[in-house]
Amino acid sequence: MPNLPPDLPLPNAPPAIAVRNLFKTYGQKHAVDGLNLVVPRGCFYGFLGPNGAGKTTTIRMLMGLIPPTSGEIEILGFQMSRQSLDIRRLLGLVPDDTLLFDHLTGGEFIEFVGRLYGLPLREAHERSRELLALFELDGNARKLIAEYSKGMRKRCAMAAALIHRPQLFLMDEPFEGVDAVGARLMKNILIEQVRRGATIFLTSHVLDVVERLCDRIAIIHEGQLVVEGSMDDLRQGPDSDRETLEELFVRTVGGAPSTEKLEWLA
Amino acid sequence: MTAPLRAILWAQFRILRNFYPRTGPIASLFAALLTLFWYGLWTALAVFIAGVLRQPEQLRSVPSLNLPSLFSNGLLLIFAYWQLVPLILVSSGMTLDLCRLAVYPISDAQLFWMEVLLRVTTSLEMLILLAGLAVGLAGNPGASPWAWIALPAYILFNLLVGVAVKDLLTRLLAQRGWREVVVLLFVSLAALPQYVSVFGMPAWVKSLLKMAPPVWLPWAATADLLLASRVVWPALLILLTWLVAAYGFSRWQFARSLRFDREEVKAAENSTNRAGLIEHFYCLPRRFFPDPLAALLEKELRFLSRAPRFRLVFLMGFSFGLMIWLPIALGNLGSTSRSSFLANNFLTVVCIYALTLLAEVAFWNHLGFDRAAAQLYFLAPISYRTVILAKNLAGFAFLLLELFAIFLVMLGLRLPLQPQQFLEAMAVTFVLGLFLVSVGNAGSTLYPRPVDPSQSWRSSSAGRFHTLLLLFYPLASIPILVAYGARYVLSSKQPALAPFAFYAVLFLGIGVGYAVYQAVLDFATSRAERDREKIIAALSASAGPVAA
Numbered sequence: 001m002p003n004l005p006p007d008l009p010l011p012n013a014p015p016a017i018a019v020r021n022l023f024k025t026y027g028q029k030h031a032v033d034g035l036n037l038v039v040p041r042g043c044f045y046g047f048l049g050p051n052g053a054g055k056t057t058t059i060r061m062l063m064g065l066i067p068p069t070s071g072e073i074e075i076l077g078f079q080m081s082r083q084s085l086d087i088r089r090l091l092g093l094v095p096d097d098t099l100l101f102d103h104l105t106g107g108e109f110i111e112f113v114g115r116l117y118g119l120p121l122r123e124a125h126e127r128s129r130e131l132l133a134l135f136e137l138d139g140n141a142r143k144l145i146a147e148y149s150k151g152m153r154k155r156c157a158m159a160a161a162l163i164h165r166p167q168l169f170l171m172d173e174p175f176e177g178v179d180a181v182g183a184r185l186m187k188n189i190l191i192e193q194v195r196r197g198a199t200i201f202l203t204s205h206v207l208d209v210v211e212r213l214c215d216r217i218a219i220i221h222e223g224q225l226v227v228e229g230s231m232d233d234l235r236q237g238p239d240s241d242r243e244t245l246e247e248l249f250v251r252t253v254g255g256a257p258s259t260e261k262l263e264w265l266a
Numbered sequence: 267m268t269a270p271l272r273a274i275l276w277a278q279f280r281i282l283r284n285f286y287p288r289t290g291p292i293a294s295l296f297a298a299l300l301t302l303f304w305y306g307l308w309t310a311l312a313v314f315i316a317g318v319l320r321q322p323e324q325l326r327s328v329p330s331l332n333l334p335s336l337f338s339n340g341l342l343l344i345f346a347y348w349q350l351v352p353l354i355l356v357s358s359g360m361t362l363d364l365c366r367l368a369v370y371p372i373s374d375a376q377l378f379w380m381e382v383l384l385r386v387t388t389s390l391e392m393l394i395l396l397a398g399l400a401v402g403l404a405g406n407p408g409a410s411p412w413a414w415i416a417l418p419a420y421i422l423f424n425l426l427v428g429v430a431v432k433d434l435l436t437r438l439l440a441q442r443g444w445r446e447v448v449v450l451l452f453v454s455l456a457a458l459p460q461y462v463s464v465f466g467m468p469a470w471v472k473s474l475l476k477m478a479p480p481v482w483l484p485w486a487a488t489a490d491l492l493l494a495s496r497v498v499w500p501a502l503l504i505l506l507t508w509l510v511a512a513y514g515f516s517r518w519q520f521a522r523s524l525r526f527d528r529e530e531v532k533a534a535e536n537s538t539n540r541a542g543l544i545e546h547f548y549c550l551p552r553r554f555f556p557d558p559l560a561a562l563l564e565k566e567l568r569f570l571s572r573a574p575r576f577r578l579v580f581l582m583g584f585s586f587g588l589m590i591w592l593p594i595a596l597g598n599l600g601s602t603s604r605s606s607f608l609a610n611n612f613l614t615v616v617c618i619y620a621l622t623l624l625a626e627v628a629f630w631n632h633l634g635f636d637r638a639a640a641q642l643y644f645l646a647p648i649s650y651r652t653v654i655l656a657k658n659l660a661g662f663a664f665l666l667l668e669l670f671a672i673f674l675v676m677l678g679l680r681l682p683l684q685p686q687q688f689l690e691a692m693a694v695t696f697v698l699g700l701f702l703v704s705v706g707n708a709g710s711t712l713y714p715r716p717v718d719p720s721q722s723w724r725s726s727s728a729g730r731f732h733t734l735l736l737l738f739y740p741l742a743s744i745p746i747l748v749a750y751g752a753r754y755v756l757s758s759k760q761p762a763l764a765p766f767a768f769y770a771v772l773f774l775g776i777g778v779g780y781a782v783y784q785a786v787l788d789f790a791t792s793r794a795e796r797d798r799e800k801i802i803a804a805l806s807a808s809a810g811p812v813a814a
Contacts, residue, residue: 115270115276
């Protein structure tokens with residue numbers, strides 16, 4: 001792909017993501033419960049939480065897939081409620097599996113996404129071919145996405161997210177099922193994207209990767225923001241400088257379950 | 267044409283092309299010929315329509331022919347086809363789901379009109395017919411000039427309603443309870459031709475078809491405009507009103523589908539989940555069997571009763587089965603020996619029909635139907651024999667429930683039901699079931715095929731196995747045929763002995779069936795041990811089009 005000039009954010013630019021008092025309610029349950037969040041531009045942001053904490057629901061609202069029950073979402077200075085089309089032009093998405101088209105090949109899907117973002121046909125085709133090669137999916141050019149493994153599906157989704165060179169990436173578990181080589185490649189690409197000024201907002205359960213990559217981290221639990229800040233901000237205690245993200249995470253969301261509670265397992 | 271629209275049409279084309287397995291040149295040629303034949307038929311019909319419409323005076327001269335009624339009913343058929351066929355296509359994943367494009371920079375209005383346009387590609391047959399209609403009218407100097415407004419308006423009306431119906435049903439099909447009702451409705455619609463062929467057209471439908479349809483219906487208004495047979499202004503106003511209403515309804519439905527949140531549906535479903543009587547049913551096996559058989563059996567009962575596809579088939583067994591066989595049995599009572607046999611053995615026929623329906627989901631491909639669990643069967647310290655036994659017992663438990671449901675429905679409908687009919691139906695179904703379950707055990711092990719239990723329409727077993735079933739059905743039916751033969755022969759010579767002979771043969775059939783069952787179980791167990799890698803590989807493949 002051609003080397004494009006960096007598009008680093010202006011000092012007074014609005015944040016990449018600003019979420020105010022966001023709620024999403026299913027029946028009696030608040031999946032997201034009054035979330036307030038500001039993600040600066042050019043930041044590698046990790047959005048963490050235990051299973052069922054409301055991460056995917058939040059990211060689906062940020063993508064515009066589901067409307068919030070109440071609250072405001074502002075992405076790159078645009079209001080989600082009024083300017084969703086402007087927002088969508090600037091996003092690169094690695095959603096969960098459901099947004100891929102099973103009956104297209106990987107190359108067809110990436111090219112299709114490029115064309116939806118308004119790339120000329122030839123350019124979309126060329127970039128799709130290059131991205132397939134970059135993500136080592138070109139060996140399975142005739143394979144349908146339905147036949148892809150989970151890791152291949154994630155790589156394909158990531159390749160599609162890159163095709164229009166977006167300003168903000170929203171990624172739901174991008175490393176899930178991806179092998180070590182693929183994950184390394186994806187990490188390098190993401191770091192490169194942050195260097196050129198893009199913002200990455202990702203959810204992941206691979207905490208050591210998040211710890212190494214992310215500038216800022218937010219942890220939500222039962223739909224509510226529990227902690228937010230850089231790793232240095234969040235570390236506590238006498239040996240705080242040695243506290244890992246895993247320890248921090250466990251401390252924040254309620255402690256490790258003790259196997260001593262089950263005598264037969266001891 | 268905008269770039270996203272071109273991209274979407276291109277993707278739709280690729281999806282249609284990719285949907286079919288990539289095969290060799292002969293198979294491709296065969297597929298091309300088949301497509302040519304299919305659309306050729308529609309084109310021939312369109313040419314015929316065009317030819318007739320060039321000289322409508324000839325039609326007008328036929329005294330018994332009610333031309334407005336003919337046109338109106340023809341347009342109604344076009345409407346019905348247009349709405350039904352795309353729904354079947356979307357159920358099998360052949361159409362692009364535009365709701366997935368809501369995250370891309372395309373406005374909702376653009377997406378909506380793309381969806382409308384995609385409805386064109388999903389019902390080309392009707393466009394061919396309407397093109398024939400247009401060509402015929404164009405070649406007719408006396409044709410109504412209003413036709414050139416009416417035809418495009420009617421096409422647009424169909425497209426808009428198509429979008430609305432598809433969106434509404436897609437959302438309904440995502441909801442438990444509604445899904446079963448909607449699919450049952452569609453299956454019942456598919457049975458309509460059989461009803462008509464057995465009973466003939468009901469008199470009220472005949473008279474309805476003969477009379478001039480009310481002008482306020484969209485097809486009637488379109489027919490009026492095409493023929494200019496009445497004052498056209500009211501018809502034009504009616505058609506345009508329908509068009510506006512269809513636009514409003516389809517925009518509303520599309521907007522709802524675009525932001526449809528399946529999690530919301532799941533949350534609502536979970537909030538109404540109550541562990542009641544059904545939980546006692548699931549726990550029954552632990553009272554009668556030891557673990558691991560009881561555990562496996564309980565798991566099967568829970569899984570099957572929660573699988574949408576199984577629920578639908580179970581529902582069909584006692585509803586659709588009765589609906590389809592009842593008119594045949596009662597309608598032909600006493601007319602011929604064959605149909606009176608059917609009437610006398612109606613209950614048995616319905617029960618066997620229910621068995622064959624259940625066999626599709628519970629017997630033929632039981633490993634593939636619950637493929638997620640298949641690996642566990644080979645990893646856990648349990649014998650494959652126990653796994654199959656649990657699956658078979660679960661299948662028979664549901665068969666028993668199905669038969670009771672049939673009896674209850676018959677009692678509810680106050681249909682004649684004798685105790686001996688009840689006993690006979692149970693015995694015959696059990697003997698046939700014993701043989702069929704053996705066939706299923708062999709088939710499930712030899713031809714495992716991954717299946718999505720949430721898909722209600724697609725066949726669940728492998729094509730090759732389906733061909734073999736054509737051979738096995740008659741073989742499995744031999745004990746039953748012999749039993750009926752014995753009763754028939756003895757009923758004239760020694761009527762008192764006839765029932766005894768009948769049940770004696772069936773009892774013998776149970777003995778033979780049990781021996782066959784044991785032999786097949788041994789065979790399947792040894793094959794599964796030998797081919798476990800092949801089985802797991804086959805079941806791990808995606809349920810996508812190539813694997814299917």
